[in-house]
Amino acid sequence: MKEFVEGSHAIAEIITKTNPGVISAYPITPQTHIVEDLAQMVANGELKSQFVNVESEHSAASVVLGASATGVRVYTATSSQGLFYMQEVVFNIAGMRLPVVMTCANRAISAPINIWNDQQDSISLRDAGWIQIYAEDNQEAVDFHLIAYRLGEDKRVMLPVMVCMDGFILTHGMETVDMPEQDKVNKFLPAYKPLYKLDPANPISMGLLADPDYYMETRFAIQETMKQSIEYLSEISAEFKSVFGRDYKDLLVEEYQTKDAEKVIVAMGSVCGTIKEVIDEQRSKGKKVGLLRIISYRPFPYARVYEALKDVPKVAVLDKAVSLGAYAPIAVEIKAAFYGKKKGPKVISSFVAGLGGRDITLESIGEVLRRLSTKEVNSDFIDLKPELLKEEYGE
Amino acid sequence: MENSLLFRPGHTACAGCGQAIAARLVVEASGANTVIANSTGCLEVFTTKYPDTAWGVPWIHSLFENSAAVASGVEAALKYLGKKDSINVIAQGGDGGTGDIGLQALSGMLERGHDILYVCYDNEAYMNTGVQRSGLTPFDTNTTTSPQGVQSSGNIRPKKPVPEICAAHGIPYVATASTGFPQDITRKVKKALSIKGPKYIQIHVPCPLGWRYETEQMIAVAKLAVETGLYPLFEFENGVIANRKQITPKPVEEYLKTQGRFKHLLGNPEEVKKIQAVADSNILKYNLKAA
Ligand SMILES: Cc1ncc(C[n+]2csc(CCOP(=O)(O)OP(=O)(O)O)c2C)c(N)n1
Numbered sequence A: 001m002k003e004f005v006e007g008s009h010a011i012a013e014i015i016t017k018t019n020p021g022v023i024s025a026y027p028i029t030p031q032t033h034i035v036e037d038l039a040q041m042v043a044n045g046e047l048k049s050q051f052v053n054v055e056s057e058h059s060a061a062s063v064v065l066g067a068s069a070t071g072v073r074v075y076t077a078t079s080s081q082g083l084f085y086m087q088e089v090v091f092n093i094a095g096m097r098l099p100v101v102m103t104c105a106n107r108a109i110s111a112p113i114n115i116w117n118d119q120q121d122s123i124s125l126r127d128a129g130w131i132q133i134y135a136e137d138n139q140e141a142v143d144f145h146l147i148a149y150r151l152g153e154d155k156r157v158m159l160p161v162m163v164c165m166d167g168f169i170l171t172h173g174m175e176t177v178d179m180p181e182q183d184k185v186n187k188f189l190p191a192y193k194p195l196y197k198l199d200p201a202n203p204i205s206m207g208l209l210a211d212p213d214y215y216m217e218t219r220f221a222i223q224e225t226m227k228q229s230i231e232y233l234s235e236i237s238a239e240f241k242s243v244f245g246r247d248y249k250d251l252l253v254e255e256y257q258t259k260d261a262e263k264v265i266v267a268m269g270s271v272c273g274t275i276k277e278v279i280d281e282q283r284s285k286g287k288k289v290g291l292l293r294i295i296s297y298r299p300f301p302y303a304r305v306y307e308a309l310k311d312v313p314k315v316a317v318l319d320k321a322v323s324l325g326a327y328a329p330i331a332v333e334i335k336a337a338f339y340g341k342k343k344g345p346k347v348i349s350s351f352v353a354g355l356g357g358r359d360i361t362l363e364s365i366g367e368v369l370r371r372l373s374t375k376e377v378n379s380d381f382i383d384l385k386p387e388l389l390k391e392e393y394g395e
Numbered sequence B: 001m002e003n004s005l006l007f008r009p010g011h012t013a014c015a016g017c018g019q020a021i022a023a024r025l026v027v028e029a030s031g032a033n034t035v036i037a038n039s040t041g042c043l044e045v046f047t048t049k050y051p052d053t054a055w056g057v058p059w060i061h062s063l064f065e066n067s068a069a070v071a072s073g074v075e076a077a078l079k080y081l082g083k084k085d086s087i088n089v090i091a092q093g094g095d096g097g098t099g100d101i102g103l104q105a106l107s108g109m110l111e112r113g114h115d116i117l118y119v120c121y122d123n124e125a126y127m128n129t130g131v132q133r134s135g136l137t138p139f140d141t142n143t144t145t146s147p148q149g150v151q152s153s154g155n156i157r158p159k160k161p162v163p164e165i166c167a168a169h170g171i172p173y174v175a176t177a178s179t180g181f182p183q184d185i186t187r188k189v190k191k192a193l194s195i196k197g198p199k200y201i202q203i204h205v206p207c208p209l210g211w212r213y214e215t216e217q218m219i220a221v222a223k224l225a226v227e228t229g230l231y232p233l234f235e236f237e238n239g240v241i242a243n244r245k246q247i248t249p250k251p252v253e254e255y256l257k258t259q260g261r262f263k264h265l266l267g268n269p270e271e272v273k274k275i276q277a278v279a280d281s282n283i284l285k286y287n288l289k290a291a
């Protein structure tokens, strides 16, 4: 059913349709509207979940950890400082193979404190053992939550999934969303049946100490599952299409005008909407440009990236995060996909844009394409203000 | 004693560990229909080294400071499943995991009114990491981070009053207990579990490595802490004191001389006087003196 709704409200609605047993979260902008709406739905009796109002994100993550271990479906959401505050638990949830689903309303990291969008928060937790998928618009954000539960709770996977959506741009944006109907949700997403749970009828111990004789295999097992999840994403995407009609292909990447392209931008999240506009405009002028949108950041689809870009001469990777003192995060992956390979772009340049909510305009994307020349650049910042830099350096 | 099915032998606790005995008493008093969330610390490490476990009830360990929150999630899930009324949920940890790094999570659990019993095993320092001081380390105690030296006679602050902090939340039941009085532990756990809502029990558990006593003296040492007034045993109901164990107070030296962590005080009457003052103030505050 088509609805014109705020992104956060759409997420709350779809979460309601997945019937979580326990929801726990702590307020932080721009995630707040999601949990406020869920609290209201519980108050209205539309949602039977236990809603646990905690004193911190560390406890929000711990509550859903405990509830998931007890065998029920769970949900949490956070942003930025909140995600960092729960980081210890985030790693713990993955290590314990609990299929928690979390929305990350992407926001910049302090200091300086800044509530606006970039992707530094979730990207900084890339090594936690969570599957991370990034939505371009609110339709995807809604659909990806269903896919997240379906994938994470799959017996072959049993990993937590983070659905990342750009703060404000998506969370506070009004868009038309085709809201999945309850009967279709039930068809696509069966009730959660845990492999193991805390139950006096069959007492088990969870979270044991693993010494050097045992620890490494637990990490290896997650790594293997991550690799296999590349296949499962395609499989689940096909089932999603058969129930809902929307086609996300392999759910790993989206190729937009890449086939004959001479220049391709690689990016992730809502900025891809802007990039597509620029590409349409430039294509109409006969310029061969394209976009490769990363949907699944963890697991990272190296083989798909290779296939998509192997014949493209010049690639610009646009990151909305930095790894201070090193190459930008997505750029590192794209370069790694081509190291030691026969084919590949002559140039893979890396650009950083949109930090702390600075607008990435059509002009910003034009600038990226202009700077994408035969001379490779690394972590080249777009839209810097020279007058502020002068102040900073006291020149 | 017969081997327990709920807390099995074969774990790796030190000889003379009070925490192992107290933990066994707690789970046996609670029974098989129990789920436990355990903080990181000695108890977690010595009972669950993969692939072994001492626990005969469902048991989960996540992190150092979050057992109260993990238990909150377990309790919420059991409520959702309609099973809470038949299952006891216990969160447990050491004095550091409870009163220092986990105090916020504990306060949250109490304030939200979960039907959970929190048990703090108070061995008065971070033992698992090698006897560093905690907020519950007593005044003048020699630990690796409050060492005695020419400028110091040990830990500079008195114990953090965690039971009182819990009682101030207005929860239905708070108690202190001691490994020196095992039947009292059992009684208090059973009483706590008969009450709905958040409950807190703090059990004084001697540690042979951290306190440095002869292992066979464990029970005697624990008893002396109570009998000198240094570890008062009391019960709070709905925020007000309801019961205390009355004593005929013994001088604190009798307790201090049993342990290496207080050895530096024995030739120092000035410091012993200060510790006697702590005991005297407890005796007054909780009205401990037997008539
Ligand atoms: C966040 C975090 N900080 C520090 C540690 C290291 N650590 C593990 S157990 C422990 C001390 C435990 O002390 P306590 O809670 O009193 O339990 P005990 O071992 O004395 O029974 C410490 C400091 C940790 N695991 N996690």
Ligand SMILES: [Mg+2]
Binding pocket: B094, B095, B096, B121, B122, B123, B124, B125, B126, B127, B134
């Ligand atoms: Mg301790």
